[in-house]
Amino acid sequence: AQTVTQSQPEMSVQEAETVTLSCTYDTSESNYYLFWYKQPPSRQMILVIRQEAYKQQNATENRFSVNFQKAAKSFSLKISDSQLGDTAMYFCAFIPTQGGSEKLVFGKGMKLTVNP
Amino acid sequence: GAVVSQHPSWVICKSGTSVKIECRSLDFQATTMFWYRQFPKQSLMLMATSNEGSKATYEQGVEKDKFLINHASLTLSTLTVTSAHPEDSSFYICSARTPHQPQHFGDGTRLSIL
Numbered sequence: 001a002q003t004v005t006q007s008q009p010e011m012s013v014q015e016a017e018t019v020t021l022s023c024t025y026d027t028s029e030s031n032y033y034l035f036w037y038k039q040p041p042s043r044q045m046i047l048v049i050r051q052e053a054y055k056q057q058n059a060t061e062n063r064f065s066v067n068f069q070k071a072a073k074s075f076s077l078k079i080s081d082s083q084l085g086d087t088a089m090y091f092c093a094f095i096p097t098q099g100g101s102e103k104l105v106f107g108k109g110m111k112l113t114v115n116p
Numbered sequence: 117g118a119v120v121s122q123h124p125s126w127v128i129c130k131s132g133t134s135v136k137i138e139c140r141s142l143d144f145q146a147t148t149m150f151w152y153r154q155f156p157k158q159s160l161m162l163m164a165t166s167n168e169g170s171k172a173t174y175e176q177g178v179e180k181d182k183f184l185i186n187h188a189s190l191t192l193s194t195l196t197v198t199s200a201h202p203e204d205s206s207f208y209i210c211s212a213r214t215p216h217q218p219q220h221f222g223d224g225t226r227l228s229i230l
Contacts, residue, residue: 035218091159106160
């Protein structure tokens with residue numbers, strides 16, 4: 001079975017600081033995608049960043065970057081220069097690229113609060 | 117690009133009525149659409165996967181007759197909650213994708229059954 005684990009249910013950080021959100025996953029697949037989605041209080045699901053497993057280079061999107069450790073099955077999200085608008089639930093998610101499954105496997109989520 | 121529109125955003129109705137929620141991909145053709153349910157402070161729970169022109173595939177434990185899904189075109193899927201009851205009150209979110217692309221989510225529908 002494929003699982004995604006976010007072990008920290010909640011974190012807080014001061015504005016302008018850096019914070020790292022952890023995520024581990026379990027799969028026997030060799031090719032897959034990993035995602036971080038953000039869900040602010042408005043409850044929209046917003047794609048923050050994605051990583052393809054066959055790419056060794058860590059993905060970056062402006063202030064957001066990942067630390068992808070394939071052997072350890074770890075996929076952490078680093079948010080630099082935190083802003084108040086980063087306050088949200090963050091979900092780590094996984095999807096295999098082969099095998100026909102189109103289903104995203106989500107972690108339980110982590111609530112991030114950025115304090116002024 | 118990749119905008120998914122979901123309507124309505126909030127609906128309140130009486131117990132026993134049926135409610136239809138629409139999910140549209142505005143600027144792309146979605147081969148697959150997904151319907152999720154989310155309880156407060158929890159993750160998204162997949163209800164069903166629908167491919168255009170074919171029957172939806174429901175997850176275990178989801179009642180097919182209660183949650184009717186129609187995916188009549190590459191840009192529209194609908195979820196109808198039939199004979200809704202208070203326990204069906206929840207936040208429902210759709211998503212849409214094309215092959216090898218991430219899922220893009222609608223803004224969700226808050227359903228309240230009185």
